Amino acid sequence: MPIAPLSKISESLLFQELREYVAKETTAFTFACGGAIPIVPSLLDAAKEIDSEKLRAMSCLPIDLRWDSKEEAMLSSHTKVTFPLDPNTEKNLDWLIKDMIPATFGLGGEHVYDESYRKATKLDPARFSSTFNPYELGIVDAIAQTLLPSLRHAKQTRSVKAELYKLNASFARSSILYSGPSGKFKTHVDTPRSPSQFGSLVVCLPLEHRGGALEVRHKGKTVTFDWSNSKDGAKGVSIGWAAFYSDCEHEVLEVTEGHRLTLTYNLFCVRGNGQLGGNCPWLNPEHLPLYKSILSLVKDDDSWRNGGYLGYNCSHIYPHTSKTKLNFLAPDNLKGADMMMYEIFRSLGLKVSFRPSVTELHYCNGGGDARPVVGLKLDWADWGSIPDDWIQEEYDKWTGKAPKEYTRCRHWYWNSDRQPELEEEPIPVPEYVRFEDVHWLNDLGHKEPQISWVAHGNEPTGMTTYSCCAIIVEIPPRGENGR
Ligand SMILES: O=C(O)CCC(=O)C(=O)O
Numbered sequence: 001m002p003i004a005p006l007s008k009i010s011e012s013l014l015f016q017e018l019r020e021y022v023a024k025e026t027t028a029f030t031f032a033c034g035g036a037i038p039i040v041p042s043l044l045d046a047a048k049e050i051d052s053e054k055l056r057a058m059s060c061l062p063i064d065l066r067w068d069s070k071e072e073a074m075l076s077s078h079t080k081v082t083f084p085l086d087p088n089t090e091k092n093l094d095w096l097i098k099d100m101i102p103a104t105f106g107l108g109g110e111h112v113y114d115e116s117y118r119k120a121t122k123l124d125p126a127r128f129s130s131t132f133n134p135y136e137l138g139i140v141d142a143i144a145q146t147l148l149p150s151l152r153h154a155k156q157t158r159s160v161k162a163e164l165y166k167l168n169a170s171f172a173r174s175s176i177l178y179s180g181p182s183g184k185f186k187t188h189v190d191t192p193r194s195p196s197q198f199g200s201l202v203v204c205l206p207l208e209h210r211g212g213a214l215e216v217r218h219k220g221k222t223v224t225f226d227w228s229n230s231k232d233g234a235k236g237v238s239i240g241w242a243a244f245y246s247d248c249e250h251e252v253l254e255v256t257e258g259h260r261l262t263l264t265y266n267l268f269c270v271r272g273n274g275q276l277g278g279n280c281p282w283l284n285p286e287h288l289p290l291y292k293s294i295l296s297l298v299k300d301d302d303s304w305r306n307g308g309y310l311g312y313n314c315s316h317i318y319p320h321t322s323k324t325k326l327n328f329l330a331p332d333n334l335k336g337a338d339m340m341m342y343e344i345f346r347s348l349g350l351k352v353s354f355r356p357s358v359t360e361l362h363y364c365n366g367g368g369d370a371r372p373v374v375g376l377k378l379d380w381a382d383w384g385s386i387p388d389d390w391i392q393e394e395y396d397k398w399t400g401k402a403p404k405e406y407t408r409c410r411h412w413y414w415n416s417d418r419q420p421e422l423e424e425e426p427i428p429v430p431e432y433v434r435f436e437d438v439h440w441l442n443d444l445g446h447k448e449p450q451i452s453w454v455a456h457g458n459e460p461t462g463m464t465t466y467s468c469c470a471i472i473v474e475i476p477p478r479g480e481n482g483r
């Protein structure tokens, strides 16, 4: 049966109402979270305040930081600082600063040092250790609940793994130790290390400074984390932290006084150990107006009688590998509103697939139209170690770039001389969904070419890149699948 003409569907009142709901409800989602944890001199001191709320709240002991000095002969008593600064190790802060090296950023595939864009120093985790542990302090749990709640339909829960990435320092121009531009890091996204990276965590050590606020942005909204003047007489000293989806643009503003010292972590989604019910209590899709609206579209809207494709352009971009093996983890790594949309579609029992849009990376070289190509959903279970030039072809098919009549399927076999030989065998390519065939619930969120999102990263782009992604939902003709 032919599907209803696009105009009829798009003009339907229910469809228009649905588009409005999507616009409203998907912007309400958070993309960053953070907090402050008070530092207590010792747990015994905290316990003395028996009826204090502080006893129940999370608190942190002073943090020891140790590092390997560039000077081999340096005494170990000189390579330790305790935060908040204590009289015994305070003087070592100067050594720490001298032992740190300039921090670069990624511009496309290159490491770049440019003080007008990023002015900071760093230590790699192999060169330092600290007693700070984001798991102990409930930070990782808070991130999991806020940024990565488990999917209702997932067989297993998903958990957060935080991997220490760097110690960074930024100084004010006025610092005695340092002259030059004030510490800062202009707008960038965090380059994904693997398809399972979804976020970044920044922990600010308690060291007096001014300026240096961290601003995180998504879809026109900005969340600011300002840890300056953390020495507050009434509340004591605290550790400030912020976590955010790493595809969100962020910036560290200029440090105007003192030193700003941060620990950064990469956040990965991993399979949870236990079956904790497999649902996310914060979100019951059936109670959302969007759920009801999609339900009536599917059940009652006459223009959808013959079925069709609904499309939702994800609000976030997602990392995937593309050079040696296509690896794309959705739905395991879905963020914020994208997870909600997925949950709704799945609760309605609809067939859902993810289609990345990667046109810009390979075809446009910094210009042109960035609308998604809604390509084939390939089964790549057998992709093991196929040669590189084949990958591009498969990639093209996957993204819908390959022409429809592309039908080659190649595999190696052993010939009668026991030599490996390549066989080309035509197979029909299944119909793929074209951009034009989809009724889009929202506009494409990212208008710029993909190349510009990765232009300024905190690392050069490697094997993993971001792409925008669409969720395609198949609405069967009425009468099928219980409709
Ligand atoms: O120090 C911060 O607040 C953030 C640093 C950052 O964005 C990065 O290292 O990529």
Ligand SMILES: [Fe+2]
Pocket (backbone or CB within 6 Å): 188, 189, 190, 200, 250, 458
């Ligand atoms: Fe960053």
